[in-house]
Amino acid sequence: MSLTQLPLAEQAVLTLAALVLFTSFLLLAQNRIVSLIHTFAWQGGLLFVATCLMALTSGRHHLFISAFMTLALKVVFIPWQLRRLVVKLDIRREVETVGGPSLIMIGGGALVLFSYYVVLPIRELSFLATRNTIAVSLAVVLVGMLMIITRRKAVAQVIGFMSMENGLFFAAVSATYGMPMVVELGIAFDVLVAAILFGIFFFQLRSGIGSLDVDHLNRLHEVDR
Amino acid sequence: MIALYLTLLIPLTATLVFAVIGHWKFAGTLNLLVCIATFVTSLLCAINVFDHGPLMSPGKLFYVDAFNVYLILVNALVGLTTAIFSRPYMAHEVEIGRVDDARMRLYHSMYQGFLLTMLVALTTNNLGLLWVAVEGATLATVLLVSLYRTPESIEAGWKYFILCGVGIAQALFGTVLVYFAAERVLPGVEEALLWSVLKEHAAQLEPTVLTLAFVFLLVGYGTKIGLVPLHNWLPDAHSEGPTPMSAILSGLLLNVALYAVVRYKMLIEPALGNHLPGYLMMGFGMLSFTVAGILLHRQRDIKRMFSYSSIEHMGLMTLAFGIGGPLATFGGLLHMIVHSLTKSAIFVTVGHAAHVAGTQSIDRIRGLIRTQPAIGWSLLLGTVAIAGFPPFGVFTSEFLLFSATMKSWPWLVIPLLLGLAVAFAGLFRHLQPMVFGEPPQGQRPVRANLLPVLLHLLLVLWLGISIPDVLSRWLDQATIMVVGKGVL
Numbered sequence: 001m002s003l004t005q006l007p008l009a010e011q012a013v014l015t016l017a018a019l020v021l022f023t024s025f026l027l028l029a030q031n032r033i034v035s036l037i038h039t040f041a042w043q044g045g046l047l048f049v050a051t052c053l054m055a056l057t058s059g060r061h062h063l064f065i066s067a068f069m070t071l072a073l074k075v076v077f078i079p080w081q082l083r084r085l086v087v088k089l090d091i092r093r094e095v096e097t098v099g100g101p102s103l104i105m106i107g108g109g110a111l112v113l114f115s116y117y118v119v120l121p122i123r124e125l126s127f128l129a130t131r132n133t134i135a136v137s138l139a140v141v142l143v144g145m146l147m148i149i150t151r152r153k154a155v156a157q158v159i160g161f162m163s164m165e166n167g168l169f170f171a172a173v174s175a176t177y178g179m180p181m182v183v184e185l186g187i188a189f190d191v192l193v194a195a196i197l198f199g200i201f202f203f204q205l206r207s208g209i210g211s212l213d214v215d216h217l218n219r220l221h222e223v224d225r
Numbered sequence: 226m227i228a229l230y231l232t233l234l235i236p237l238t239a240t241l242v243f244a245v246i247g248h249w250k251f252a253g254t255l256n257l258l259v260c261i262a263t264f265v266t267s268l269l270c271a272i273n274v275f276d277h278g279p280l281m282s283p284g285k286l287f288y289v290d291a292f293n294v295y296l297i298l299v300n301a302l303v304g305l306t307t308a309i310f311s312r313p314y315m316a317h318e319v320e321i322g323r324v325d326d327a328r329m330r331l332y333h334s335m336y337q338g339f340l341l342t343m344l345v346a347l348t349t350n351n352l353g354l355l356w357v358a359v360e361g362a363t364l365a366t367v368l369l370v371s372l373y374r375t376p377e378s379i380e381a382g383w384k385y386f387i388l389c390g391v392g393i394a395q396a397l398f399g400t401v402l403v404y405f406a407a408e409r410v411l412p413g414v415e416e417a418l419l420w421s422v423l424k425e426h427a428a429q430l431e432p433t434v435l436t437l438a439f440v441f442l443l444v445g446y447g448t449k450i451g452l453v454p455l456h457n458w459l460p461d462a463h464s465e466g467p468t469p470m471s472a473i474l475s476g477l478l479l480n481v482a483l484y485a486v487v488r489y490k491m492l493i494e495p496a497l498g499n500h501l502p503g504y505l506m507m508g509f510g511m512l513s514f515t516v517a518g519i520l521l522h523r524q525r526d527i528k529r530m531f532s533y534s535s536i537e538h539m540g541l542m543t544l545a546f547g548i549g550g551p552l553a554t555f556g557g558l559l560h561m562i563v564h565s566l567t568k569s570a571i572f573v574t575v576g577h578a579a580h581v582a583g584t585q586s587i588d589r590i591r592g593l594i595r596t597q598p599a600i601g602w603s604l605l606l607g608t609v610a611i612a613g614f615p616p617f618g619v620f621t622s623e624f625l626l627f628s629a630t631m632k633s634w635p636w637l638v639i640p641l642l643l644g645l646a647v648a649f650a651g652l653f654r655h656l657q658p659m660v661f662g663e664p665p666q667g668q669r670p671v672r673a674n675l676l677p678v679l680l681h682l683l684l685v686l687w688l689g690i691s692i693p694d695v696l697s698r699w700l701d702q703a704t705i706m707v708v709g710k711g712v713l
Contacts, residue, residue, distance in 0.1 A: 183353030
C-alpha cells in the first residue's frame with residue numbers, strides 16, 4: 001500500500017513526523033544558541049499539532065491533555081526558561097563551532113537509516129503509518145543523543161536532552177495513542193523538574209568552572225594518571 | 226494495605242516538610258525518626274504479604290509480592306541505618322564548613338525524596354510509573370552529588386545527570402515498545418502497562434517488538450545498574466557526593482534498577498520462548514564483573530575504589546539473573562541483600578575514615594586501626610565480607626551462584642574465579658596500609674556512631690552462617706516467581 005492511499009489524517013501525521021525529524025536535524029546543525037532554543041520550541045509546536053491531530057482522529061480525548069501539557073512545557077516554559085538563563089548568563093551572542101559539521105550530519109543520516117533498519121522486523125504486525133512514526137521517533141531520540149555527544153556547550157546539551165524527550169513523547173503518542181494518564185503526568189513532572197535542575201546546574205557550572213563549556217569538565221578520570 | 230500506603234506517604238510528607246521548614250538543629254533527628262517510621266510500616270507490610278500473599282491496591286496501581294517486598298524491607302532498613310550515620314556525619318560537615326544551612330535543607334529533603342522514589346519504584350505495578358520513579362531518583366539525587374560545589378563535584382553531578390538521563394531515556398523507549406505490543410492484545414488501554422496484567426498475557430505479546438524493547442530496557446536500566454560500558458557516572462557520583470549518598474546509592478539505587486530489569490526479564494523471556502534476555506544479561510554482567518575488578522587496582526580515591534567494587538558485584542548479580550535457573554536466581558536474590566548491607570556498611574566506615582584522615586585519598590589514609598580501632602576493624606571486616614570470605618553472607622551467595630554456574634556453564638567458572646581473585650587482590654592491596662600502616666602525625670579520632678556498621682555486619686554474618694527459615698522460604702517464593710521453580 002502506498003502513502004497516497006492512506007487516510008488524510010495519517011498522511012498529515014506522517015508529514016508532521018517528517019517535520020519533527022527535520023527540526024531535529026536543524027538542531028544538530030544550528031550553532032547559534034538563541035536560534036537553537038527557537039528551533040526546539042518549533043519542534044515542541046509540531047508535537048503539539050501532531051498530538052491534537054491524533055486526539056481528534058482517534059477519539060481518545062485524554063490525548064488533548066497530553067497535547068496541552070506539551071504546549072505548556074515544551075513550547076512555552078522550557079524555551080522561555082532557557083532563553084531567560086541565556087540572557088542572565090550573558091551568552092546570547094556566543095556561537096558554538098560544531099566540530100566537523102558535515103560529518104555529524106552524515107552521522108545523523110546514518111542514524112535515521114539505522115532506526116528504519118531496527119524497526120523493520122516489526123513490519124508484519126503494524127500499519128504503514130505507525131511503523132514510519134516509530135522509526136522517526138527512534139531517529140529523533142538517537143539524533144538527540146548524537147547532539148549531546150557532539151556539543152560542547154551545556155545549553156546545547158540540554159536542548160539535545162530535551163529533544164530526545166520529544167522523540168520519546170512522539171513515539172508514545174504516534175505508536176500507541178499516548179501512555180496511560182498517570183504515566184504521562186509522571187513523565188511531564190520529571191521533564192519539568194529536569195528543566196529546573198538544568199537551570200540550577202548552569203549557575204553551578206558557571207561558578208564552579210567559570211564557563212558553560214563542558215570541555216572544562218576533565219578532572220575526574222576512570223583511572224589515576 | 227494501609228501499611229503499604231503509609232510506607233509511601235511517610236517519606237512523601239517528610240520530603241515536603243523538610244523542603245518547607247528548612248534546616249534546624251533537630252533535622253537530623255527528625256530524619257531518623259521518619260526513617261524509623263518507614264521501616265516499621267514496611268515491616269508490617271512485609272508481614273502482611275508473608276501471611277496473606279501478594280497485595281494489590283484497589284486501583285491496581287500498587288502491587289507487592291514476595292519478590293519486591295523483601296527489597297522494600299532492605300530499602301527501609303538501609304535508609305534507616307544510613308540516617309543514623311548521616312546525623313553525626315553531616316553535623317561534622319556543617320562544623321567544618323563544607324555545607325551551609327540551605328544545602329542541609331536540600332540534603333534532608335532530597336534524602337527522603339530519594340527514599341520515596343525508590344519505594345514507589347518497588348511497589349508500583351505500573352511499568353511506566355516504575356520508569357518515572359527511577360528517573361525521579363536521578364532528579365532527587367543529582368543536586369546531592371554536587372552538594373559540596375567543588376569543580377569536581379559539579380563535574381560529577383553534570384555527568385550523572387546527562388549520562389543517567391540519556392540512559393534512562395532508552396528505557397522509556399523500551400517501555401513505550403512494551404506498551405505498543407501490549408495495547409494490541411489487551412482489552413483495557415489503561416491496564417496495558419500493569420505488570421500483573423501483562424504477566425498473564427505474556428504469551429500473546431509480539432516477540433519481535435519485545436526483543437527490541439528488552440535491548441532498550443537493558444541498556445537504559447543498565448546505565449543505572451552501572452553495567453560496563455555504561456558505568457562512567459557511577460564512580461564519579463559516588464566519590465564526589467556526600468558519603469551517606471554513596472551508601473544509599475550503592476545500597477539501594479543499583480538494586481532497584483536491577484529489580485526493574487529482572488521484572489522485565491520475567492515478562493519478556495516467557496513471551497519470546499528463548500533465552501535471549503538471559504544471554505544479554507550474562508554478557509553485560511560478565512563484562513562488568515571483569516572490567517570493574519581490574520579497574521579497582523588503579524584507584525586512588527577510597528570511595529571510587531569501593532564504587533568499582535559495587536559495579537563488580539552488580540555485574541555478578543546481573544550474571545546470576547541472566548543464567549536463570551532456580552539456584553542462580555536464589556543466589557542472585559540473596560546477593561542483592563548481602564551486597565546492599567555490606568556495601569552500605571563499608572561506605573559508612575569509609576566516611577568516618579575519611580573524616581579521621583581529613584581526605585579521601587588512599588595514599589593518605591593510614592593506620593586507622595591505631596588511631597581509631599573501631600573504624601579500622603570495621604573497614605577490615607567490611608572488606609573481608611565484601612571480598613567474599615566465609616563466614617559472611619557474601620560468601621554464601623557467591624558459592625550458590627558458582628555452583629549454579631558450574632552446573633550450567635562450567636567454563637564460565639574459570640573467569641569468574643579469576644575475576645574474584647583479581648578484585649580481592651585489588652581491595653587488599655589498598656586496604657592493608659590503610660588499616661595497619663603507620664598513622665601520620667595529628668590524626669585524631671572522630672565521634673563516630675558505628676551502630677549501623679555493627680548491625681549490618683552482624684546481619685551479613687548471620688546470613689552467612691544460617692539463613693533464617695523465614696527468609697529462605699521467602700527468597701524461595703521469589704525465586705519461584707522469577708523462574709517458575711524453587712530451590713527448596
